[in-house]
Amino acid sequence: MSVTITHAARPTDAQREAILAPLRAYNLREGGNPGLVPVALLLTDADRTEHGGLWGKISYDWLFIELLAVPDSLRGQGHGEALMHKAEAIARDHGCAGIWLDTYAFQARGFYEKLGYTVFGTLDDHPRGQSRFFLQKRL
Template sequence: MSIEVLNEADPTVFNALIEGVRQHLHEQMGTETTQPLTLVARDRDGNLIGGVSGRTIYRNFLIEVAWVAKEQRNTGLGRKLMARAEAEARNRGCLVAQVDTLSVQAPGFYQKLGFATVGTVPGFEGSPARHFLLKQYL
C-alpha cells in the first residue's frame, strides 16, 4: 500500500472517490440518482448576475453555491432565485434544503428565508466561522 499527496485536482481520482461513496449509499439506502438543480439570472446583455446551484437526492436539496453580483445585491434577486430553486426542489419531492456558509458570507440571508442554524464550526484566527443551515418543508 502507498499513500500519495496530490497537489493538483485530479478529476479521475475525484470521480472514483465519489463513485465509492455512491456505491456505499446505494447499499445502505437503495439506488437514487443525484439530479443537478441550477437556476441562473442574466442581465439584458446575457451576463450572469446571479444563480443558485446544487443537487437533489434522497429528498434533500443540497445547495452548493448561491451568488448574486454586487450590483444586484439587496434588490430581491437572491430571494427570487432561492424561492424558484426551492419550489423546484419541492416539486422533486424534497422535504428539506441544506446549505453551509461562512460567517462573512450569508448566514443572515438564509435565516431570513426560514433556514435554521443546525451547527457551527467556530472561527479562529485566519478562518471565519462556518454555519450549517437547514430548512424543512414539512
C-alpha cells in the same frame, strides 16, 4: 492487496473519480438510489449574459444549495430571495423533505434566517476567528 498513500499535488478528474466510485457504490448499496438531480438557476440579462445565480443538487430527498451568488451590482433588488424561492419551489416539486446549505459568519446567515432557515451546526474557527454555519429549512 498492498497499498500506500500518495499525495496528488494537482489532483485530476480521474483521481477524484477513483475516490468517488467506491463511495458511490457503497452509498447506492446502503442508502438506495439518491435520485440525484442537479439544480442551476441563473441570473441572465437581455443579452443572455449570466451574472451569478444558484447551484445545487437534490440527493436523498433534500436539496443542497452549494452556491448562491449575486454580484454587487445586482444586490438589494430581491434577486437572492427570488432565487431561493425558485429553488424551494423546485425542491417541493421533487418532493424534498427540506433544503440545506452552509454559509460563513461574514456571508449571509441573517439572509437565510429571514427566509426561515435555522442553524443545525456550527464549525468554529473556519476561517480562524470566524465560523461556518450549516442551515436547514424543512418543507
